[in-house]
Amino acid sequence: MKATGIVRRIDDLGRVVIPKEIRRTMRIREGDPLEIYTSVDGEVIFKKYSPVGEISNYAGQYAEVLAKVSGIPAIICDRDHVIAAAGMQKKEVMERRVSASLEDLMEERKTHIYKDEKDAKLNPIEGVDRHALVCVPILSQGDVSGAIMLLSADNHKYADQTQTALVQAGAMYFGKQMEE
Numbered sequence: 233m234k235a236t237g238i239v240r241r242i243d244d245l246g247r248v249v250i251p252k253e254i255r256r257t258m259r260i261r262e263g264d265p266l267e268i269y270t271s272v273d274g275e276v277i278f279k280k281y282s283p284v285g286e287i288s289n290y291a292g293q294y295a296e297v298l299a300k301v302s303g304i305p306a307i308i309c310d311r312d313h314v315i316a317a318a319g320m321q322k323k324e325v326m327e328r329r330v331s332a333s334l335e336d337l338m339e340e341r342k343t344h345i346y347k348d349e350k351d352a353k354l355n356p357i358e359g360v361d362r363h364a365l366v367c368v369p370i371l372s373q374g375d376v377s378g379a380i381m382l383l384s385a386d387n388h389k390y391a392d393q394t395q396t397a398l399v400q401a402g403a404m405y406f407g408k409q410m411e412e
Contacts (some may be wrong), residue, residue, distance in 0.1 A: 250278070259312055259335075280312065287409055291316035294380075294402055302395050304365065304385050307356070308406075310378040311338060314357060320383070329358045330379075338369045338376045343400070345391050346384075356381055365391040368403040372410035380406070 238251050250260065258280065260266070265281040291308040298306035299319030307325060308316040314325045330338075334356040337344055344354045344367040353363040356379070365388060367381035380402045382388075382395055 287406065288315050290409065291406070292318070294405070295319075298380075298382070298398060298402060302382055302398060304388050304395065305362070305383040307381050307383060308378065308402075309334075309356075309381075311335070311376065315378070319385075325357055325360055328360060331356055331358050334364075334367070334379065337367065338379055341369055341371065341376060343368045343396075344381075345396055347390055356383075366396050366399045368399045370403045370406045370410075372407045377407070377410055379403070 238254070240248050240251070242248050254260070260280060267279045267281040269277055269279070271277060295306045295308050295316040295318040303319075305319035306317070307314055309330050312330060314328050314330070317325045333354055337354065344364055345351070346353065346363065346365050354367060355362070356364045356367060362383040362385075364381045365384055367379055369376050370378045370380060380399050382391065382399060388395075
């Protein structure tokens with residue numbers, strides 16, 4: 233754990249302010265859920281809560297099925313990191329941060345489809361040189377929880393209707409799973 237040198241007091245209602253520098257570094261936005269727990273050493277730990285992370289076993293299985301059916305690498309992420317990947321080297325993308333452009337797309341609740349070379353390319357993962365063919369945000373009770381996408385591959389340059397429908401169905405499925 234990294235020491236910051238910042239000390240905050242708890243107010244009379246039990247609240248503590250997380251410094252802006254830490255919120256910016258950890259990409260904690262207003263309204264984001266935080267999980268609070270304690271360690272055996274007496275530490276109080278705040279951790280960003282990821283509803284998509286709660287169903288990561290299903291996410292991994294769905295990514296495998298999606299990659300096999302489409303023949304294209306499939307990625308599932310929460311709002312910050314890749315949590316499941318299939319159809320490519322997992323170590324290339326697992327736990328990597330999502331790009332600022334993917335964050336913006338999710339925040340705007342937009343679907344990205346790369347149909348031809350006139351369309352803008354979306355590079356969804358920091359440090360990975362692949363663009364998204366199809367990317368659909370996962371919505372649960374009106375909130376964005378993550379995204380599902382198919383990434384570019386040598387044998388596929390553009391997204392078709394079937395691939396788009398598969399990714400949209402997956403995003404809807406995960407949204408429903410998180411509502412239950």
